Amino acid sequence: xxxxxxxxxxxxxxxxxxxxxxxxxxxxxxxxxxxxxxxxxxxxxxxxxxxxxxxxxxxxxxxxxxxxxxxxxxxxxxxxxxxxxxxxxxxxxxxxxxxxxxxxxxxxxxxxxxxxxxxxxxxxxxxxxxxxxxxxxxxxxxxxxxxxxxxxxxxxxxxxxxxxxxxxxxxxxxxxxxxxxxxxxxxxxxxxxxxxxxxxxxxxxxxxxxxxxxxxxxxxxxxxxxxxxxxxxxxxxxxxxxxxxxxxxxxxxxxxxxxxxxxxxxxxxxxxxxxxxxxxxxxxxxxxxxxxxxxxxxxxxxxxxxxxxxxxxxxxxxxxxxxxxxxxxxxxxxx
Amino acid sequence: xxxxxxxxxxxxxxxxxxxxxxxxxxxxxxxxxxxxxxxxxxxxxxxxxxxxxxxxxxxxxxxxxxxxxxxxxxxxxxxxxxxxxxxxxxxxxxxxxxxxxxxxxxxxxxxxxxxxxxxxxxxxxxxxxxxxxxxxxxxxxxxxxxxxxxxxxxxxxxxxxxxxxxxxxxxxxxxxxxxxxxxxxxxxxxxxxxxxxxxxxxxxxxxxxxxxxxxxxxxxxxxxxxxxxxxxxxxxxxxxxxxxxxxxxxxxxxxxxxxxxxxxxxxxxxxxxxxxxxxxxxxxxxxxxxxxxxxxxxxxxxxxxxxxxxxxxxxxxxxxxxxxxxxxxxxxxxxxxxxxxxxxxxxxxxxxxxxxxxxxxxxxxxxxxxxxxxxxxxxxxxxxxxxxxxxxxxxxxxxxxxxxxxxxxxxxxxxxxxxxxxxxxxxxxxxxxxxxxxxxxxxxxxxxxxxxxxxxxxxxxxxxxxxxxxxxxxxxxxxxxxxxxxxxxxxxxxxxxxxxxxxxxxxxxxxxxxxxxxxxxxx
Ligand SMILES: [Zn+2]
Ligand SMILES: [Zn+2]
Numbered sequence: 001x002x003x004x005x006x007x008x009x010x011x012x013x014x015x016x017x018x019x020x021x022x023x024x025x026x027x028x029x030x031x032x033x034x035x036x037x038x039x040x041x042x043x044x045x046x047x048x049x050x051x052x053x054x055x056x057x058x059x060x061x062x063x064x065x066x067x068x069x070x071x072x073x074x075x076x077x078x079x080x081x082x083x084x085x086x087x088x089x090x091x092x093x094x095x096x097x098x099x100x101x102x103x104x105x106x107x108x109x110x111x112x113x114x115x116x117x118x119x120x121x122x123x124x125x126x127x128x129x130x131x132x133x134x135x136x137x138x139x140x141x142x143x144x145x146x147x148x149x150x151x152x153x154x155x156x157x158x159x160x161x162x163x164x165x166x167x168x169x170x171x172x173x174x175x176x177x178x179x180x181x182x183x184x185x186x187x188x189x190x191x192x193x194x195x196x197x198x199x200x201x202x203x204x205x206x207x208x209x210x211x212x213x214x215x216x217x218x219x220x221x222x223x224x225x226x227x228x229x230x231x232x233x234x235x236x237x238x239x240x241x242x243x244x245x246x247x248x249x250x251x252x253x254x255x256x257x258x259x260x261x262x263x264x265x266x267x268x269x270x271x272x273x274x275x276x277x278x279x280x281x282x283x284x285x286x287x288x289x290x291x292x293x294x295x296x297x298x299x300x301x302x303x304x305x306x307x308x309x310x311x312x313x314x315x316x317x318x319x320x321x322x323x324x325x326x327x328x329x330x331x332x333x334x335x
Numbered sequence: 336x337x338x339x340x341x342x343x344x345x346x347x348x349x350x351x352x353x354x355x356x357x358x359x360x361x362x363x364x365x366x367x368x369x370x371x372x373x374x375x376x377x378x379x380x381x382x383x384x385x386x387x388x389x390x391x392x393x394x395x396x397x398x399x400x401x402x403x404x405x406x407x408x409x410x411x412x413x414x415x416x417x418x419x420x421x422x423x424x425x426x427x428x429x430x431x432x433x434x435x436x437x438x439x440x441x442x443x444x445x446x447x448x449x450x451x452x453x454x455x456x457x458x459x460x461x462x463x464x465x466x467x468x469x470x471x472x473x474x475x476x477x478x479x480x481x482x483x484x485x486x487x488x489x490x491x492x493x494x495x496x497x498x499x500x501x502x503x504x505x506x507x508x509x510x511x512x513x514x515x516x517x518x519x520x521x522x523x524x525x526x527x528x529x530x531x532x533x534x535x536x537x538x539x540x541x542x543x544x545x546x547x548x549x550x551x552x553x554x555x556x557x558x559x560x561x562x563x564x565x566x567x568x569x570x571x572x573x574x575x576x577x578x579x580x581x582x583x584x585x586x587x588x589x590x591x592x593x594x595x596x597x598x599x600x601x602x603x604x605x606x607x608x609x610x611x612x613x614x615x616x617x618x619x620x621x622x623x624x625x626x627x628x629x630x631x632x633x634x635x636x637x638x639x640x641x642x643x644x645x646x647x648x649x650x651x652x653x654x655x656x657x658x659x660x661x662x663x664x665x666x667x668x669x670x671x672x673x674x675x676x677x678x679x680x681x682x683x684x685x686x687x688x689x690x691x692x693x694x695x696x697x698x699x700x701x702x703x704x705x706x707x708x709x710x711x712x713x714x715x716x717x718x719x720x721x722x723x724x725x726x727x728x729x730x731x732x733x734x735x736x737x738x739x740x741x742x743x744x745x746x747x748x749x750x751x752x753x754x755x756x757x758x759x760x761x762x763x764x765x766x767x768x769x770x771x772x773x774x775x776x777x778x779x780x781x782x783x784x785x786x787x788x789x790x791x792x793x794x795x796x797x798x799x800x801x802x803x804x805x806x807x808x809x810x811x812x813x814x815x816x817x818x819x820x821x822x823x824x825x826x827x828x829x830x831x832x833x834x835x836x837x838x839x840x841x842x843x844x845x846x847x848x849x850x851x852x853x854x855x856x857x858x
Contacts, residue, residue, distance in 0.1 A: 145425070266413055269348070270777075309407045
């Protein structure tokens with residue numbers, strides 16, 4: 001039996017023939033194992049979904065209760081048609097998991113998206129020993145060295161002190177990034193209300209229910225608040241909201257964006273961002289290469305992102321690297 | 336260096352002009368001489384550290400990083416200095432040497448010592464300072480501050496008249512101690528330089544609707560020629576040709592300089608002229624951006640000046656006179672000039688705006704790109720002041736072309752497929768006719784980028800070939816014959832004016848219809 005017989009890419013996504021299931025499929029399939037709730041990994045319309053309790057909850061929040069035919073909670077190692085399946089924490093977003101497969105002495109870990117830097121909104125990454133490590137390569141270029149997120153949030157607070165009349169509006173994606181940014185702002189000592197766009201409400205509420213402390217959150221749509229009330233306040237919103245007339249209600253808005261992409265100046269400029277905050281939920285280059293070194297798998301399989309650079313690194317360090325060229329994933333994920 | 340690096344970061348991310356001016360004023364107020372002067376020179380491009388080439392930097396980088404990883408990174412980041420700053424190993428405790436020391440060290444270093452100096456500085460600086468240092472060394476800051484804006488900031492900092500700063504500017508050298516002394520209440524620096532640049536008067540765009548409320552009797556009209564606007568100054572034996580932003584381009588035009596046997600300052604359009612015939616812009620383009628001009632090019636592509644205005648005559652400043660008065664002086668002045676090189680831009684006889692519209696629609700020469708409308712009583716004013724001069728450009732030419740290739744953008748669009756190659760039908764094949772990387776909105780960019788990713792048929796490095804399915808309406812300003820292009824034609828300023836989702840690719844234009852747009856002598 002070869003690794004390929006346990007897992008291989010298909011047009012619908014990664015498929016495990018002996019277990020007869022897909023992992024993070026991009027099209028509806030009879031049986032899906034889902035690493036986490038981000039849209040390019042978790043889609044509606046499968047026959048059955050197995051995921052962590054939090055990922056199942058998040059999928060229900062995003063897609064409605066009927067997002068799948070049946071659902072199965074991933075708890076501890078389980079056998080699926082003779083394949084031993086383990087969900088281990090990925091440190092990426094609330095509920096995120098890596099999926100380990102074990103069959104006839106062969107082990108493959110599909111890491112989904114993962115992050116090695118501590119995140120108050122989810123359990124930290126843990127190694128799942130494997131022969132094949134399946135990884136994404138979103139930030140797989142040596143130019144990506146994410147700074148400590150605490151320092152980035154300090155820059156936000158410094159800017160608030162320098163421009164006390166301006167509403168600081170920080171773009172952050174609704175699942176994970178928004179809550180992480182809020183938690184970081186709280187950890188930095190900001191105890192005033194933080195205003196959130198309506199698109200973030202359900203997922204923020206869910207984080208709070210799950211025990212993530214986000215402090216005093218208020219809707220950024222309050223009819224009783226005037227422009228002046230928003231001066232010097234923090235508003236968190238999905239980045240797309242900044243293109244809408246909604247922004248005009250705030251006082252001289254200063255637009256920020258929390259994303260790993262903000263490390264590249266031109267990305268920030270192209271988005272009209274005045275305050276780029278380099279805060280990422282993915283591994284940067286040092287953490288990605290360190291992870292591969294620590295796991296020391298026989299092969300590294302790359303799902304999407306900067307695969308050329310990671311393949312080159314594998315070649316330089318005498319590792320077997322293989323691009324899966326999965327379709328349906330964004331080349332540059334919203335992050 | 337931290338203060339300068341911080342200034343560059345903040346300038347780059349401050350979109351508003353007023354915000355940039357404020358950052359610059361604050362910097363000039365906070366930093367001592369000569370540091371602020373070196374910073375100003377860096378912003379205006381006058382630092383003169385020209386020896387650090389991209390290939391030198393690349394060579395330094397690949398001593399530290401695998402060449403292939405570096406190339407992939409550079410392709411993604413789109414900026415060499417930024418790629419190096421990000422990829423260079425971080426020191427445990429970054430240091431903060433002074434900007435002055437760094438500039439003087441670079442200026443004083445011979446070619447042989449330069450690589451060693453740069454490497455050891457990169458080893459001690461933090462990321463943001465590495466970026467600023469490399470930008471300094473390569474002389475291309477790209478923080479959205481023009482030389483002009485930097486001078487405006489100095490003027491505002493000192494409460495000085497911008498035009499007065501512009502006038503003395505060409506006589507000043509970094510680190511501009513005399514300029515900052517003036518800004519802080521000292522004496523105005525003597526304009527030591529002969530043949531200084533004087534700020535150019537600019538026009539605002541208008542159209543038939545905009546003109547309707549104006550009385551044609553208050554204005555004179557002339558053609559807007561399709562060359563480049565220049566200022567020719569001859570003063571006590573010193574002769575200079577300036578672009579309209581004040582860059583000295585004399586070196587590229589010795590033929591014109593040689594014939595500037597006058598005392599004064601003229602405003603006109605630089606053109607390639609063969610006798611009475613004006614050559615298309617493509618011919619002039621061959622003469623631009625050169626440090627020297629080969630003899631053969633001087634005789635095949637002779638430069639000439641079509642004069643619009645006169646600013647100074649025999650030492651007398653005429654700028655406060657009314658346009659009609661200056662024009663009279665210009666006509667006298669021009670009579671003594673070399674006729675092969677200098678001629679007057681003729682005035683148009685226009686009774687009504689309808690007359691002008693008719694002339695604009697059918698200009699007598701293909702190298703005309705519209706008409707100019709100038710108020711009779713306007714003095715010659717620095718900058719773009721509304722209500723005095725107007726331009727009414729000819730409508731652009733338009734074709735429907737098919738998207739064929741896309742390349743990752745550099746600069747602002749880096750990471751998006753934002754440079755598009757397009758073609759038109761030649762029989763049943765598409766032949767590429769041009770490339771465009773602007774004209775679309777940010778939303779359209781995302782749409783185009785997605786189309787490219789979903790319809791890629793082939794990849795060559797940063798370029799993707801795409802299936803021929805998307806029609807783009809391309810607007811452009813003119814068409815030249817070109818041997819370099821397979822299609823035989825080259826567009827001027829092509830841009831994407833619309834995405835024609837409604838149009839099937841088979842119905843895009845054919846090469847014959849494009850050739851029909853060539854100026855008749857080039858067909
Ligand atoms: Zn994710
Ligand atoms: Zn992902």
